[in-house]
Amino acid sequence: xxxxxxxxxxxRTRCDAIRHWLTPHRLHCIVLAAxxxxxxxxxxxxxxxxxxxxxxxxxxxxxWREMILERPHYEGHPPLWWMMLAAPAKLGVxxxxxxxxxxLACATLMIxxxxxxxxxxxxxxxxxPFSYFLCYxxxxxxxxxxxxxxxxxxxxxxxxxxxxxxxxEALSMMLLCLTSSYGLVIAGMFAANWVVRFVWQEHSLIxxxxxxxxxxxxxxxxxxxxxxxxxxKDVYSGNFDISGMTQPAPLWIQICNSWLLLPAExxxxxxVSDTNLVFIGLSPTLLYTGTxxxxxxxxxxxxxxxxxxxxxxxxxxxxxxxxxxxxxxxxHLGILLGFFIAVLAIDxxxxxxxxxxxxxxxxxxxxxxxxxxxxxxxRNYLIMLKALALxxxxxxxxxxxxxxxxDIRYEYSSSRTVASFIKTNHLEQYRWMxxxxxxxxxxxxxxxxxRINQGGYCADGKDCIDYTSxxxxxxxxxxPYFKRTLMSNAYKGRSYISWEWCIDPYxxxxxxxxxxxxxEPEFYDTIYQxxxxxxxxxxxxxxxxxxxAETVTPWKDQRSRGSVEIYVRNDIxxxxxxxxxxxxxxxxxxxxx
Numbered sequence: 001x002x003x004x005x006x007x008x009x010x011x012r013t014r015c016d017a018i019r020h021w022l023t024p025h026r027l028h029c030i031v032l033a034a035x036x037x038x039x040x041x042x043x044x045x046x047x048x049x050x051x052x053x054x055x056x057x058x059x060x061x062x063x064w065r066e067m068i069l070e071r072p073h074y075e076g077h078p079p080l081w082w083m084m085l086a087a088p089a090k091l092g093v094x095x096x097x098x099x100x101x102x103x104l105a106c107a108t109l110m111i112x113x114x115x116x117x118x119x120x121x122x123x124x125x126x127x128x129p130f131s132y133f134l135c136y137x138x139x140x141x142x143x144x145x146x147x148x149x150x151x152x153x154x155x156x157x158x159x160x161x162x163x164x165x166x167x168x169e170a171l172s173m174m175l176l177c178l179t180s181s182y183g184l185v186i187a188g189m190f191a192a193n194w195v196v197r198f199v200w201q202e203h204s205l206i207x208x209x210x211x212x213x214x215x216x217x218x219x220x221x222x223x224x225x226x227x228x229x230x231x232x233k234d235v236y237s238g239n240f241d242i243s244g245m246t247q248p249a250p251l252w253i254q255i256c257n258s259w260l261l262l263p264a265e266x267x268x269x270x271x272v273s274d275t276n277l278v279f280i281g282l283s284p285t286l287l288y289t290g291t292x293x294x295x296x297x298x299x300x301x302x303x304x305x306x307x308x309x310x311x312x313x314x315x316x317x318x319x320x321x322x323x324x325x326x327x328x329x330x331x332h333l334g335i336l337l338g339f340f341i342a343v344l345a346i347d348x349x350x351x352x353x354x355x356x357x358x359x360x361x362x363x364x365x366x367x368x369x370x371x372x373x374x375x376x377x378x379r380n381y382l383i384m385l386k387a388l389a390l391x392x393x394x395x396x397x398x399x400x401x402x403x404x405x406x407d408i409r410y411e412y413s414s415s416r417t418v419a420s421f422i423k424t425n426h427l428e429q430y431r432w433m434x435x436x437x438x439x440x441x442x443x444x445x446x447x448x449x450x451r452i453n454q455g456g457y458c459a460d461g462k463d464c465i466d467y468t469s470x471x472x473x474x475x476x477x478x479x480p481y482f483k484r485t486l487m488s489n490a491y492k493g494r495s496y497i498s499w500e501w502c503i504d505p506y507x508x509x510x511x512x513x514x515x516x517x518x519x520e521p522e523f524y525d526t527i528y529q530x531x532x533x534x535x536x537x538x539x540x541x542x543x544x545x546x547x548x549a550e551t552v553t554p555w556k557d558q559r560s561r562g563s564v565e566i567y568v569r570n571d572i573x574x575x576x577x578x579x580x581x582x583x584x585x586x587x588x589x590x591x592x593x
Contacts, residue, residue, distance in 0.1 A: 007515050028115040028125060036104070037113045039139040042404045043100045049413035049553075052142050052476045056099050058084035058497040060480070073232040074499040076327070078225050080178040081144035095480040103142035110134070110150040114341070117157045123390065128341065132399035132556055133269065133334030138408065148179035149338035155190060156345035163193060163211060169194075170214035174221045182335050184222060185323050190317035191218060211529050247445045248278045251325055256282070258321035258328075259297075260290035265330065266337040267396050268292050270556040271553040277328040294300045296340075303357055304343060307350040313343050330555075403554035408481040410552035417549035418474060419481035425577060427523065432486045433515065433536075434471035435526025436508070440464035456505025459512050459535035466508035466535075469500055474525050474564055489515055512536065524567040543567040546577075 022029065027384045048056075054061055057080040058071055067086065088098030111129045114120070120128075128134060138146040154172035162169040173187040195215065199205055206212045249257075257280055265272060271285045304310040318338070347353070360367075369380035411417060422428060438447050441463040456465030469491040476497055480483050485495035489511070492498070516536045526532045526541065532541045549564040566575065 021476065025116065027122070031110070031126055031129055032111055032115055033223070035135065035139070037110055038404070039107055039132070039135060040104060042136070042140045042407055043104065045408045046100075046140050046141065047411050047413045047416040048099060049415065049482070050473050050477050052099060053415060053480050055081055055143070056089055056095060056480045057084055057476070058082050060089035069228065073114045074235050076229060076231060077144070077181050077236075078178045078184075089366050099142045099480075103139075106144075106150060107134075107139040107146040110138070110146045111155065113150055113153040113157065118345040119352055120212065120341070120345055121348070123332060123393070124341075124344075125392075127393045127397060130400055131396035132403065132431045133266065133337050133396075134401045136407075138334050140404070144179050144191070145332075145334055145338075145482050148176065148335060149341075151176035151179050151183065152186065152342040155187070155340040156349070158533065159190075159346045160349045161206060163198060166208070166211035166214035168219045173218055177222050177225050180335070182323065182332065184226060184229075184319070185318060185320055186339060187218075188222060189319050190312070191215065193220075193312045193315060193496075196283060215217050232500070233503070244510065248447070249281050253282055254278060254280075254325040255321050257286070258324050260286055260293050262293075262336055263296045263340070264289040264292035266333040266340070267296075268392060270399065270558065271328060273560070274330045274555050275559060276431045277324055277330075299338065300344065302359065303347050303353060306357060307347045309343065309347055309350070312346070316343075316448070324527070340386055352436075399556040401555050406552055406559055407451050408552035411549055412551065412553055413477055414474060414549040414551055414562075415477035415481070418478040418564060421548050422478065422486070423481070427576075429480065430522035430525045430572065431518070431520040432475060432525065433489050434475055434487050434488075435524075435529075435532050436472075436511075437467040437470040438464055438531070451505075454505070457509040457512075458506070459508065460531050465505050466512065467505070468508040468511035469503075470497060472525050473497065474566075488518070488521065511566055520569060522569045522572045524569075526567065542570055544570055544573045546573070558566055 017545075054075075059073070062071060062082070064086075067082050071082070072079055083101055085099065086453070088102065094252070114129060115125055118125075134146075134149065138149065151172060155169065155176060158165065158172050159167040173191060176183040176187040195205075198208070202208075254277055255338055257277060260278075261272070261280070269289050271283075272280060272287055301310055301313065304313045320336075320339070336465040366378075367581050369381070373381070419474060438458075439452065440458075440461075441449055441452050444534075452463060459466050468489070471487060471489065471491070475486050476495070479495045485493070491500070512535055520538050520542060524532075524538070528539075528540075528545070546563050547565045548562055551562045551564070553560050553562065
């Protein structure tokens with residue numbers, strides 16, 4: 001046989017193999033391609049917000065030692081995400097290209113695993129990739145949560161063979177631990193359930209030596225990561241309301257909301273904004289979200305129970321609820337969705353969901369209705385029920401569409417506009433100052449009053465504390481577009497917020513005295529409160545306030561509006577900012593030439 005004939009035969013064989021693989025996966029390939037196109041397109045318009053900028057700045061400006069051993073104590077999460085960003089950041093790759101490329105790769109991995117490696121029902125594989133959290137929150141916005149959901153899927157995919165191939169499962173759990181502190185909890189509970197199961201069945205911990213060594217390695221890795229993320233003393237917690245107006249909800253309310261509010265909010269309802277769980281009280285809407293959550297819990301528990309996984313689901317979620325009470329923002333709901341998908345993937349790997357999963361009483365009731373209504377009407381009602389279920393699943397897709405359109409049409413954050421404003425007008429050479437954080441006792445919550453009563457420095461006032469290490473975040477979001485921070489009063493010269501502001505309540509005295517000695521800056525990023533000017537010896541009349549950007553930030557089917565205004569010293573306003581700029585709202589309405 002000639003070499004040409006052999007080559008042709010090999011090509012046909014290869015094409016046949018590809019065709020054989022592609023035939024059952026055609027729809028999955030289309031979904032994955034559509035996901036990448038949608039996310040990649042919206043990413044191009046998305047302006048990175050604070051969390052995205054913070055991660056990039058840590059990756060770019062921190063030493064490897066600080067990134068791995070110090071920052072986790074203040075950020076509360078393992079350093080893997082920063083380490084992934086560090087390669088492009090330290091090599092000088094442009095901010096948005098480097099950040100978004102890494103996240104798009106993680107998001108693509110997440111959906112690839114969902115489509116090709118799980119045995120979820122086909123409607124789930126088509127709809128879930130375009131749900132709000134998997135597509136927009138964790139696809140378009142760049143944070144480590146897409147990688148975390150991918151790690152949960154890896155744990156689910158390897159769960160069935162965990163005893164035969166323990167290292168695959170252990171390494172998947174290690175990756176989950178490295179993505180987030182929540183990942184530590186989820187991996188820990190999955191590992192605990194794993195150990196309890198085989199000890200119960202085998203009455204031995206070390207019968208399977210490879211499994212025992214793999215679990216020991218997982219435990220060692222988890223302990224090292226836990227030590228790395230343990231909060232530093234007096235680090236800022238998201239459960240402390242700096243405005244002092246909101247009282248944290250009691251633990252029992254947070255637990256109640258975790259079971260009756262969060263599941264529904266992850267996929268079907270939109271009753272709260274992107275706030276912290278600790279600040280959500282009881283409300284009449286809990287009856288609505290609680291009903292929806294129960295409709296989610298009932299089939300999920302039933303399906304898991306039939307496959308002997310109910311304990312895995314309920315024990316893991318119970319511990320997660322206790323952790324959520326420490327810190328949980330609504331943008332973390334996608335983690336919850338990823339957990340539910342992972343448990344369902346484990347169930348489907350055991351046995352695909354089918355008609356036999358219907359409870360006996362449901363089957364009996366359906367037969368009775370079919371007998372009374374007739375076959376034709378019963379079939380029509382069944383079609384209506386399926387359409388209703390499909391419509392409910394599409395709610396989250398609608399949120400994705402709404403958020404994506406909003407992100408394309410409006411500015412998600414001010415980062416890109418502020419950076420463009422500074423670069424266009426060559427303002428990097430001037431001194432920029434930023435306002436700081438003050439807590440006061442006026443209408444304050446008990447937490448704020450307690451902190452004030454403990455003592456601290458309050459410039460030009462009393463019953464307050466000035467935390468000068470926590471400055472305004474406007475310039476932080478713009479910093480990644482520059483080689484160094486623009487803020488002359490940045491804490492220890494850092495480009496990122498370090499969350500160390502609770503350490504010394506008297507440190508503000510020295511900072512404010514130093515800043516006062518510098519004189520009036522050309523640009524001042526702050527809200528107008530008299531003390532922000534008087535404490536530093538600035539004359540408010542020496543400044544003109546201009547609006548740089550207006551933002552519209554989507555959350556599911558909701559939108560919140562904001563604006564960025566800065567104070568410009570009058571001589572700079574008149575002599576430097578002279579060219580027309582559509583992005584600037586001049587107070588006198590005049591055109592600058």
